[in-house]
Amino acid sequence: MTGNDRGADRADGAAAPDTAQPGGAALDGAEQGGTEQGGAAPLLRLIGAGKDFGNIRALSGVDLEVHAGRVGCVLGDNGAGKSTLIKILAGLHRPTSGTYLVDGEPVEFSSPREALDRGIATVYQDLALVPLMPVWRNFFLGSEPRAGFWPLTRLRVAEMRATADAELKKMGIDLPDIDAPVADLSGGQKQVVAIARAVYFGARVLILDEPTAALGVKQSGVVLRYVRAARDAGLAVVFITHNPHHAHMVGDHFTVLRLGEVELDAPRSELALDDLVHHMAGGAELDALEHELGR
Amino acid sequence: MGPAPALPAPGASEKELRAGRVPPLRRLAARPELGSLLGAVVLFAVFFAAAEPFRQAGSLATVLYAASTIGIMAVGVALLMIGGEFDLSAGVAVVTASLATGMTAYQFNLNVWAAAGISLALALLIGFLNGLILVRTGLPSFLVTLSVFLMLQGLNIAVTKLVTGSVSSRSIADMDGFDSVRAVFASSVPVLGTEVRITVLWWLLFTALATWVLLRTRAGNWIYAVGGSADGARAVGVPVAKVKIGLFMTVGFFAWFSGMHLIAASGGVQQSGEGVGNELLYIMAAVVGGCLLTGGYGTVVGAAIGAFIYGMTKQGIVYAGWDNNWVMFFVGAMLLLAVVVNSWFRSRAGGRR
Numbered sequence: 001m002t003g004n005d006r007g008a009d010r011a012d013g014a015a016a017p018d019t020a021q022p023g024g025a026a027l028d029g030a031e032q033g034g035t036e037q038g039g040a041a042p043l044l045r046l047i048g049a050g051k052d053f054g055n056i057r058a059l060s061g062v063d064l065e066v067h068a069g070r071v072g073c074v075l076g077d078n079g080a081g082k083s084t085l086i087k088i089l090a091g092l093h094r095p096t097s098g099t100y101l102v103d104g105e106p107v108e109f110s111s112p113r114e115a116l117d118r119g120i121a122t123v124y125q126d127l128a129l130v131p132l133m134p135v136w137r138n139f140f141l142g143s144e145p146r147a148g149f150w151p152l153t154r155l156r157v158a159e160m161r162a163t164a165d166a167e168l169k170k171m172g173i174d175l176p177d178i179d180a181p182v183a184d185l186s187g188g189q190k191q192v193v194a195i196a197r198a199v200y201f202g203a204r205v206l207i208l209d210e211p212t213a214a215l216g217v218k219q220s221g222v223v224l225r226y227v228r229a230a231r232d233a234g235l236a237v238v239f240i241t242h243n244p245h246h247a248h249m250v251g252d253h254f255t256v257l258r259l260g261e262v263e264l265d266a267p268r269s270e271l272a273l274d275d276l277v278h279h280m281a282g283g284a285e286l287d288a289l290e291h292e293l294g295r
Numbered sequence: 296m297g298p299a300p301a302l303p304a305p306g307a308s309e310k311e312l313r314a315g316r317v318p319p320l321r322r323l324a325a326r327p328e329l330g331s332l333l334g335a336v337v338l339f340a341v342f343f344a345a346a347e348p349f350r351q352a353g354s355l356a357t358v359l360y361a362a363s364t365i366g367i368m369a370v371g372v373a374l375l376m377i378g379g380e381f382d383l384s385a386g387v388a389v390v391t392a393s394l395a396t397g398m399t400a401y402q403f404n405l406n407v408w409a410a411a412g413i414s415l416a417l418a419l420l421i422g423f424l425n426g427l428i429l430v431r432t433g434l435p436s437f438l439v440t441l442s443v444f445l446m447l448q449g450l451n452i453a454v455t456k457l458v459t460g461s462v463s464s465r466s467i468a469d470m471d472g473f474d475s476v477r478a479v480f481a482s483s484v485p486v487l488g489t490e491v492r493i494t495v496l497w498w499l500l501f502t503a504l505a506t507w508v509l510l511r512t513r514a515g516n517w518i519y520a521v522g523g524s525a526d527g528a529r530a531v532g533v534p535v536a537k538v539k540i541g542l543f544m545t546v547g548f549f550a551w552f553s554g555m556h557l558i559a560a561s562g563g564v565q566q567s568g569e570g571v572g573n574e575l576l577y578i579m580a581a582v583v584g585g586c587l588l589t590g591g592y593g594t595v596v597g598a599a600i601g602a603f604i605y606g607m608t609k610q611g612i613v614y615a616g617w618d619n620n621w622v623m624f625f626v627g628a629m630l631l632l633a634v635v636v637n638s639w640f641r642s643r644a645g646g647r648r
Contacts (some may be wrong), residue, residue, distance in 0.1 A: 130519065137516055140516075144516055155511055155516065237520070
């Protein structure tokens, strides 16, 4: 595990006020020793959650805890139920069985907006950014600060530009031109803009849907560093991926899904990268295949 | 730890994240209006050299007037195109508004302003229906507004014939309110010693207003967003359907305004078969000015320059003493040139736009 030497400036990076999480320091120790899930109550919790679409069981009996200041990784192959799980957490689907608790209370979200109001922000793969629009306009899209009385209500343009610039700088993105269209940013930078936006608008839980899927090694590194920065700022991060290497670099807890069920659920201390890779690669099935092909 | 990719050291990646500074010239080249501005300058120079009458101040006023008749509608059409849609019914909707004003005033013996109010409601309704059908059916705006265009074209002639028994509305020139309507929509005002048609001033005012809305209000932000990525906009809470319907109604407003100018300028009589083909001129002005057909990109200032190019071509050919039939050829050539130049500049400017 290299690259653990994150700059001190990054720790006070993201905007959340409750930065005083011991997470940062403790989790450095976690690289060797590992942390346990105990302690504070989980922000989000799924108990025996399942989701059926007609006759098709997309998800069944999933237990999941999401803690502040931790990165929980959800791994799984295509069709393992990752996206169904995200959609339940994000408020897009209601589980057909089991319970979804936020701050210990059972919830039934009827729209993503309600989840967002509880501080649960989801950054989807397609990011919900408008490519042709400048970065600062994208940053505030849908929640624009305004001044003046109708019909002269106008955008606080100077404030928007300064805030977007400052927030992105905190995340380590220094754009020479905040007016540049989002299309001019790299894939990693786009992810970070979307994450910074979610954090700025009060996210406590950040659900990242395959944020490194379409990125090269360098750009993935950029994103992973900000996953860590968000965690150190006290946010709970749910990191969905099919890449065990990426997961193992930032994760504190790992949940591997297979055919809609939890195949593996382990804290970092109990799981080496090789185990994770093995599980993701198909585990016993792969062993059998290797034997069969006999090379 | 085998194949795990190493995270870059913070120092290195900060440098990577800092995109290269954009030189001012390249930034200028990335402006959507640049192609049209260059075209306008060249065209102006050509006519200035070739046509002696073109050099007089009065000629410029005439050019501006021709530009304004297209330009006022182009404001609404450009906003709509930035919002990702276009409106083929805009040309005949102008005539519908004009006919509605003329016929309601004459048939119900109304003050022309009251008739104008009814006509405005009708024009906004047409826009509303365009937008509503679009967002409800999810059909492309080309098909929706083509249908509405054909229906309005038929209605304009059929209803006029039904009501007046002829192909035009009856004159309302001697009715109450017509003089003040003409003063607002079709008078001339002296500017720097030259008589300038009032539509020129309205055109500049509307262009400025729409530019302010686009760049400085939340509505403007939303217009760019729904045109650039409707799904992305929806995901962050932008009411995409409302924005689109609002844009079609804005086109409706400008159609009403242009219709009011038509009937006021023509002495209170409106021919029912007019307006066909103008919708493409509005779109031409917006596209020459840098609006993308796919939406999310462009400016209203660009559309104004596009309309100015149209005005110069139309009047310049007359002043140069050439055959008037060449006008459309040159307008088409300018359109092709502007589109090619615009897309060339966009790709040169390095944006993946």
